[in-house]
Structure formats: structure tokens, C-alpha cells
Amino acid sequence: MTATRAASGFASADKFSAPGGYQLLPFRFLRLDGPRYVATNLVGEHLVLPRDVLVDLIEGRLASSHPRYADLQSRHFFMTHQSDVAMELLATQWRTKLEPLSDFTSLHLFVVTLRCDHSCPYCQVSRVSEDKRAFDMTPEMADRAVDLLFQSPSPQLKVEFQGGEPLLNFPLIRRVVEAVQARNAVSPRDIRFVIATNLAHLSDEVLSFCREHHVYLSTSLDGPANIHDANRPRPGGDSHARVVSGVERARHVLGPDAVAAVLTTTRRSLTSPGAIVDEYVRLGFHNIFLRWLSPFGFAARSRDAVGYDPAAWQDFYVRALRHVIAINRGGYELREESAGIILRKLLTPYASGYVDLQSPTGLGISVVAYNYDGDVYLSDEGRMLAETGDRTFRVGNVLTHTYEEIFYSERLQDLVLDTMTEAIPQCTDCAFQPVCGTDPVFHHATQGDLIGHRPTSDFCRRNMFVMKHLVTLLEDDPHAAAVLRSWV
Amino acid sequence: MSLDADTRHVVRGNAQAAELRVSRSLYGIEPIAKAAHAFTGRCFVRLDNIGDDVIVTIERKQPHDDAQVLASDMANEILDQMLRAHLKAETEAVRRLILAQAFSRTNLVHPEFDRPLPTDHGSLQT
Numbered sequence A: 001m002t003a004t005r006a007a008s009g010f011a012s013a014d015k016f017s018a019p020g021g022y023q024l025l026p027f028r029f030l031r032l033d034g035p036r037y038v039a040t041n042l043v044g045e046h047l048v049l050p051r052d053v054l055v056d057l058i059e060g061r062l063a064s065s066h067p068r069y070a071d072l073q074s075r076h077f078f079m080t081h082q083s084d085v086a087m088e089l090l091a092t093q094w095r096t097k098l099e100p101l102s103d104f105t106s107l108h109l110f111v112v113t114l115r116c117d118h119s120c121p122y123c124q125v126s127r128v129s130e131d132k133r134a135f136d137m138t139p140e141m142a143d144r145a146v147d148l149l150f151q152s153p154s155p156q157l158k159v160e161f162q163g164g165e166p167l168l169n170f171p172l173i174r175r176v177v178e179a180v181q182a183r184n185a186v187s188p189r190d191i192r193f194v195i196a197t198n199l200a201h202l203s204d205e206v207l208s209f210c211r212e213h214h215v216y217l218s219t220s221l222d223g224p225a226n227i228h229d230a231n232r233p234r235p236g237g238d239s240h241a242r243v244v245s246g247v248e249r250a251r252h253v254l255g256p257d258a259v260a261a262v263l264t265t266t267r268r269s270l271t272s273p274g275a276i277v278d279e280y281v282r283l284g285f286h287n288i289f290l291r292w293l294s295p296f297g298f299a300a301r302s303r304d305a306v307g308y309d310p311a312a313w314q315d316f317y318v319r320a321l322r323h324v325i326a327i328n329r330g331g332y333e334l335r336e337e338s339a340g341i342i343l344r345k346l347l348t349p350y351a352s353g354y355v356d357l358q359s360p361t362g363l364g365i366s367v368v369a370y371n372y373d374g375d376v377y378l379s380d381e382g383r384m385l386a387e388t389g390d391r392t393f394r395v396g397n398v399l400t401h402t403y404e405e406i407f408y409s410e411r412l413q414d415l416v417l418d419t420m421t422e423a424i425p426q427c428t429d430c431a432f433q434p435v436c437g438t439d440p441v442f443h444h445a446t447q448g449d450l451i452g453h454r455p456t457s458d459f460c461r462r463n464m465f466v467m468k469h470l471v472t473l474l475e476d477d478p479h480a481a482a483v484l485r486s487w488v
Numbered sequence B: 001m002s003l004d005a006d007t008r009h010v011v012r013g014n015a016q017a018a019e020l021r022v023s024r025s026l027y028g029i030e031p032i033a034k035a036a037h038a039f040t041g042r043c044f045v046r047l048d049n050i051g052d053d054v055i056v057t058i059e060r061k062q063p064h065d066d067a068q069v070l071a072s073d074m075a076n077e078i079l080d081q082m083l084r085a086h087l088k089a090e091t092e093a094v095r096r097l098i099l100a101q102a103f104s105r106t107n108l109v110h111p112e113f114d115r116p117l118p119t120d121h122g123s124l125q126t
Helices: A002-008 A051-058 A069-074 A085-102 A139-150 A166-184 A204-213 A225-231 A239-254 A273-282 A297-301 A310-329 A337-347 A380-386 A403-407 A410-418 A440-447 A458-476 A478-486 B029-038 B067-102
Strands: A022-024 A027-033 A036-041 A046-050 A078-080 A107-111 A156-162 A190-196 A215-220 A259-264 A367-370 A375-377 A394-397 B010-013 B017-023 B043-050 B053-060
Touching: A022 B067, A027 A458, A027 B067, A036 A051, A046 A051, A046 A458, A051 B067, A069 A078, A078 A085, A085 B067, A107 A139, A107 A166, A139 A166, A139 A367, A139 A403, A156 A166, A166 A190, A166 A204, A204 A215, A204 A239, A215 A239, A225 A239, A239 A259, A259 A273, A273 A310, A310 A458, A310 A478, A337 A458, A337 A478, A367 A380, A375 A380, A380 A394, A380 A440, A394 A403, A440 A458, A458 A478, B010 B067, B017 B067, B029 B043, B029 B053, B029 B067, B053 B067
Parallel strands: A107 A156, A107 A367, A156 A190, A190 A215, A215 A259
Antiparallel strands: A022 A078, A027 A036, A036 A046, A367 A375, A375 A394, B010 B017, B017 B053, B043 B053
16 A cells, blocks of 8 residues: 555655644635635635634634634644544545536437527527427437437436427427437436426426426516516517416426426516515515526627626625525525525535536536537537527537537537636636636637636626625625525 | 735826836745736736836726726735735645545545455455
8 A cells, every 4th residue: 555655646644734733725715805805625615714814824823722713624724733634524525526527418408499489589599480390300300319318427317398489399399208218217317307488388288298207397487577578578468477377287287396487687677676586486486596698699689678787787686685585584485596506515515517607617518408400519508609600519410420429529528628617717716616617608609718708707707796795695694694504 | 924914016107007016026926917817807917027026017997997096906916816826835735635535546645544454355455
């Protein structure tokens, strides 16, 4: 074993002990506000410290009698000569965080049609006509995409049907679900199905199929009728009424948790955070995802009509989150999803499957999208961008490319290597590096570069703001902190 | 030298543009360059060498910003970057050991824990 250690080139643990003092362990820090800094250890556990304590700590002057000494030691910011167990714990936690990387790709998006009856101004991809068969995925393409799905090493797979409005091509959804379940019977894996639908075409036949095959529904709800219907015009102007009716019917047939909703925040949302949150409560949802509007595809062209600057969204987010917390304190459980994802990474050693907050990028290794025309994209946003003519994130076609050509391509490997935030300028020193991620599609679309320039990145600005806000609430507001911790 | 010492810098200029003069041997080029990069969202930055000093020339991007305030903020950021450089140097070796431990099949921190048990037929020996 000695030979092994020597061959490894690493000094033994006792070389790092500091008799009578402490040995610093790797950590990052960032100014939180005024004299306060947030510091995170190697795996993201955080503490808020005054600057003078931070300086004393780094310069080796922090006395063992200092009130923050025990906190810093227990969270592995340093170790003493009495115990080096921190190194092993950090190594285990680090390994736990990165473990999902070996089980790539879990989320497979099937864009079964681009047809849609809605004409939302921010929608990236839909085609209004319901008659254009040219925008439907063919059965042959779907079968080939199922072949690719089963070559993924991930023990958990999620098949999500996207559009357009996917229920306009329900026969193909039926074909894919039945094919996947038949093949999965041979060597079973945990496979879940979700249809992302506006619920306008939710028939009894669809509900019956979903019940029989354990298919979940995800819909869009932008708030009360006046906001939702203005965001999502359709013939008859009854999008909101159809969502409400569809949610009730789906819950009746499939169960109370079978349908989830996501929010798209447009300019008209910004003045009504309370009304939007209240609508989610009124309709019995226990989750809300305060999402930022993606500047891709058609949405980019509609930005003047529905878009906003990051500061306006930040104000909306703070007010909406405050209302969500107040509702929780009133006894109704409502989880804000983006906060929940960040808090889970900040407060536990576990990773998140959320593609936008992964290092390296989740593109291709967490998610892949099979477009209606058989083209394979590294993410949903990547295929949305393609609708404006930018096919940067296309990596093949289901009819002409093998699994190896798509998922082991040099292009995808380069993208993974280039998007590790551990090595991206500014990210490498940021206290939120263990929690945050990178979004190559966003940076490509907004800055013309897959990595992006962090000092001018709205992605960085928005995430930095939300993370600082959450840390501040955890630190300064015990009532809010209790609610936030319950979401982990 | 204390890493929390006052900056030995000279700020001169006006609201539109300012100059920050810092000692390269005192602060190090990496902290200066990293701090300059962090401010490239708010101002145009140029670095020049004059003897042992680095001259950081700052030009604001937004009319509501004051270049002299930005220069002072950058001086503070250089101090934070110095702290980071010190911390990185101090923990570089232990970071490598933890990373190696995380992905190693043997125990690099406590190799003695990898000794085979009496009933073990040497499967852990390498």
C-alpha cells in the first residue's frame, strides 16, 4: 500500500496537519452585502461571515475561542491536527455530487408535433395551423428515437412529450408509450412519462390512456384569467378556462398529484406577483416555478412586447417569493421550485437534475430532444433556437446517426469539458460555483459564445441575485428560513 | 504583510474615467487581472505596466456610474482576489488529495484502512 501511495504522488494526510493551529481546506467566498461575505466549502455548504473573520480565518489567526470557530470546523472550512476526517467527508460528498454524471442521459424529449392552436407571442416553436402534417414526427422517427432512448445508461429515464401541442398528435404518443413499456418489460428500468400540454385537447380517451399507463401531465398556468389569456391567445379566448377544467378532470381521473403547472413570466406578469401566486393556491397546486422568459426563437422577436430587463424580474421574484413564504406560514404548503432546486444544492450533498444549474452543462448528458423532423438537439432550448435558423445545438438525426455518433461525439465531449464552471473565469472563484451551472444555449443566443462573459451575463446576474437573496433570507429571517428549509 | 492592509493605490481622474495605480510586487498580477475582469461588465478596463506598478485605466460604461467610485471598488476587489490567491496556494495540495480520494478505489487519506482483513484474500491489495 505504501508503494501505491508513493506512486500516486500524493502526500499523506499528516503532511497537512498544523500542530497547534488549523489547516485550511479549499473554499470560496463572495461579498454578500456591506461587510458580510458568503463562503462555501468544496461541496457547497455555506456560512455568512463578517469580512474581518474571513481575513483572520485565511491568515491563520482565528482563535479556537472565536464564536464562529466551531461552525467553520464542522462545515469543513479547516481541519485541525486532532482530526483529518474532514478530507474523507469532503471527498465522499464530492463524489456523491458528481455520481449522476456516469448515468447520463435521463430526460428524453419527444417533440411529436409543432402544431398548436395557441398563438402565444413568446412561444419559440409552435405553428398555429392544426393541419400541417409537415410538422408532425413520423412513426419511423419515433421508433428510432425509442431505440436511442434505450441505449442510455441511465437507470432512471423520463420521456417527455413536447410540442407545439403534443396532444394534437396523440396517436404517436400512444405508440411511443406502448413501445417503451413493452421493451422495458424485458429488463425493467424506472421510466416515467410526462405530456407537456395546454390541456385544451384533453379528451376522455387521453385521460383513460394516461391512467392505464401512468402518464403525468404538465401544463402552463400564467396566473389568473386576465393574465393567462392575454399571454396565451387561442380561438375563443378560453385558454385559462380550459386549463382550469382540464386540471380538475385530470385530478379526478388520475389523482391529485398527476398534473403540474409551470409559469411563464411576461411583462404583464410583473405587476401581479400576488395574484399569480394566489391563482396557483386557488387551483390547489402545491408547487410554483417562477421562471424567467427565455430569449430564444420567436420570443426574442417578441421581446419588446412581452420581455423585460433582469432588474424588473428580480423585483417580481422577490415579491412573489415573499408571498409564497407568507402563504406557507399561513398553513398552505406551496413550494417555489427554483428556490427549492438551489436550496437542495446549498443545504445537502445531493445534485439536482435541473439542466440549467449543472456543471458541466446538462446538455446531452442530462437531456436530449428529438425534434418533429427527426433532428436531435442537445436541449429543448437548442431545438427552439433552430426554429430561427440557428442549428448550433443539432447533433444528428434519428434516421441517419447512431447512438455513438450522437452521444460520444467529439463535439459533445468538448462542450462538456468547456462548460465546467470550476474552470470558467469568475465562476472559478464564485462562492456559488458548487450550486450554480452554465447555460451554453443562453450564452450562445445572447452573447454569441457558448461559455459567455460572466460580468455581462444576465444568466449570472439573475442566478447570483436569487442565490444571494436566498442566503440572506436564511441568515436574517428565521420565519422565512424555516419555510425555505422545508423545501429541501 | 497583512492581506487586509489598506490599498496603496492612487485614484485619479473624473466621473467618466479614472486611473488606479497598484504595485505588482505587492498585490500580484493575478489578483489585479481577476479584479479587472470582474469589472468589465461595468467599465472598459486597460492594464499597463510602468516599472513595478500596474496602471489600471477605467472608463465607465453607464452615465450613472462614477469611474472614481468604480476604481475604489476595484481596489477593494483586488484585496479580495489577494485573499483568494493566498487561500488557493494554501489549500492547493489538500484540494488535490481530496479530489484524488473522491475518485480513487484506494484510501489515499488513510492507506492503512485498505489493509486486507484476515479473511480477505487480498482483493484490496494493489
